[in-house]
Amino acid sequence: MxxxxxxxxxxxxxxxxxxxxxxxxxxxxxxxxxLELEIMKNTNQQLSISILDITSRLNLPLKPTGIDLSVDSDDDETLEFHIRPRFVYMCNLCLICMNICNCGVQCDNCQMVSYCSEQHREENKIQHQVLCRALSNICDGMKGFSLAKSLPPDLYRTFRIKTIGAIEKMLGRQLDLWEREIILYPRICRNCKKIDKELILCQDCEVDFFCQDHHQDHSKWCKDFQVFRKILFMQHKHGYVDPDVPVVFYNEPHVLPENFDFLMYSMFANSPSYRRIDCYTYASLSYVSTAPLTTLFAIQKTIYDWKSREELKIHIIGAEFQFECASLRVWEKLFLHFLPKLRKLSLEFTGPELYLPCAPPELLSKIKMCRKCKLLKRKIDVKFNSQMLYHKIMDENNPDLICLYNPGLYRETGFDGTDTWPCTIKKFCNAKVPVVVTSYTEFEIPRDIERIKSICSVEVLLEPQRNPFAAVKPDRNFVSDDVAPLMYKNYCISIVKGL
Structure with missing residues (x-):
């Protein structure tokens, strides 16, 4: 392609x-x-760079998305969810406005939060004082993190988790996610744990700190941090953006191209609207698309007759509503529109942390369909096994494909502090169908596959590798932050099948 x-x-x-x-x-x-050949060669190189590199979109302003004209205005009642972006804390972004803190204004007591001006520090003083007192008493603010220098990565992670627990006990409440991030991601060199005055602020991304001995480690991640900072700023300024997945119908089964960027390039037909997509909208577009596209990628790799299938049944294990379930219509656009012979797609979402919104079940599982799909009587059946473990569900028939998105199988402290993965691994291996496993980082995926192999005999259909349809929206990584400070949904992929 x-x-x-x-x-x-x-x-x-x-x-x-x-x-x-x-x-x-x-x-x-x-x-x-x-000369003409050389010009064309250079043009193609520039084109590939502009498609594959999200940093080329950093300076583009946010543009309003288009209207999907393929849906009837008098459509049956359905629910659409727009997950409101939460506030995200970063140690060098102002706690009030999310601007860069260039003037060195910090909280005088805990020294763990920053502001872009004295005015914003004063504005936040009353709101911050209760948490500030707890930070100062429990860990003596940033001074307490000087003890982390001697800790190996796993113990440093434990130190931060226990610090959060002690602060919550003192306050008598759970910390908000952004409050936890003050402790999880302090102003510290990730490599040697040096703190504050010994650190250098990167002048390119303006958010990550490192000591003079570890500049090289930061340089590998600097562009990713630039994207992360820009997305956080636009998210804070504009709130949720609804990425516009193009409506494209294929008359023949559509073979996916090399990666997400090339797919979007072809679906938008390199239109002016494609070239104007800012990095926040583009990252959000990849975020809502990665689950169905990764699933379709796995189907095309492992199911030999996928082009002629009229029905497909897919199980998603360890699902979270805000990730896999909030944009269900994307499954229609990237499955039914790509596979013209497909008449019925069945999706079953299961997970102990699958919490459903307060709404009638029949509305939650109903997807808004386009005119053409309704005319052809095509449908998507959706089932939710909310707050349930996969191995405790009785199924009459095996699915065609099982998906585990970013499960962290190698970790033995799973849901509610217990390791429930062995029973689930046995069940999905006994189904003897392709099982897709993805991970946030390169560090995790080989460990996940080794965990499966330690419990069941499997055939590896796709060796662990980078997922061409991963999300390009970065997030911070706590689980293996000593290896990779940022992570991406479905970054790596492998496919196995029980023997």
């Missing part, structure tokens, strides 16, 4: 030359011909 796209780009470049009246000279002059 990508190679075909590049050939068409060359054709377009040649057409432009002919429109300018240069085609005869090009044919008759070898020097000019070589």
């Amino acid at each position: 990508g190679r075909n796209k590049k050939r068409s780009s060359k054709k377009n470049n040649s057409a432009n030359l002919m429109e300018n009246g240069n085609s005869k000279e090009t044919k008759s002059n070898n020097t000019t011909g070589k």
Whole structure:
């Protein structure tokens, strides 16, 4: 797909030359011909970079999304969910406005929160004082983190978790997620645990700190931190954005291209709207698309007759509503529209942390369908096994595919502090169907597959590798932050099958 796209780009470049009246000279002059080839080569290289690199969208302003005209205005009653972005704390972003803190204004007592100005520090003083007192008493603010220098990564993570527990006990309440992030991600060098005055602030991303000995480690992540900072700022300023997944119908089963970027490029037909998508909207677009696209990618890799299937049944284990379930219509756009022979797609979501909104079950499972799919009587059946473990569910028939998105199978402290994965692993291996496992980082995926192998005999259908349809929206990584400070939904993928 990508190679075909590049050939068409060359054709377009040649057409432009002919429109300018240069085609005869090009044919008759070898020097000019070589120059034309070099121009086309450079153009293709630039095109690939602009498609594959989200940082090229950093300076684009937020644009309103279009209206999906494929849906009837008098459609049956359905529910659409817009998950409101929560406030995210970062040690060098102002606690009030999320701007960069260049003036070194911090809380005088705990020294763990920053402000862009004295005015914003004063504005936040009363609201911050209760938490500030707890931070100062429990861990002596940032001074307490000087003890972390001698701790190995796992114990440093334990130290932060126990600090959160002690603060919550003192306050008599659970900390908000952003309050926890003050302790989870303090101003500290990730490599050697040096603190505050010994640290250097990166002048490019303006959010990550490191000591003079570990600049090289930061440089590997600097662009990712730039994207992360920009997304946080736009999220704080504009709130939720509803990414507009294009409506494209394929008459033949559509084989996915090399990656998410090339797919969007082709679906938007390289239109001006595609070239104007800012990094926040583009990251959100990949975020809502990664689950169905990763599933479709796995189907095309492992189910030999996927092109002719009229029905597909998929189980998603360890599901979370705000990730896999909040944008269910994307499954129609990226499954039914891509597989014209498919008449019925069955999705079953299961997980102990699958908490459903307060709404009638029949509305939660109903997906708004386009006119064409309704006319052809195609449908998507959705079932939720809320707050349930997969191995405790009785199924009459096995699915065609089982998906575990970012499960962290290798960790033995699972839901509610207990390790329930062995029973679940046995069940999905006994189904003897392809099982998709993804992870947030390269560190986790081989460990997840080894955990499966330690419990059941499996065939590895797809070795652990980067997922071409991972989300490009970064988030901070606590579980293995000594290896990778940022993580991405479905970053790596592997596929196994029980023997």
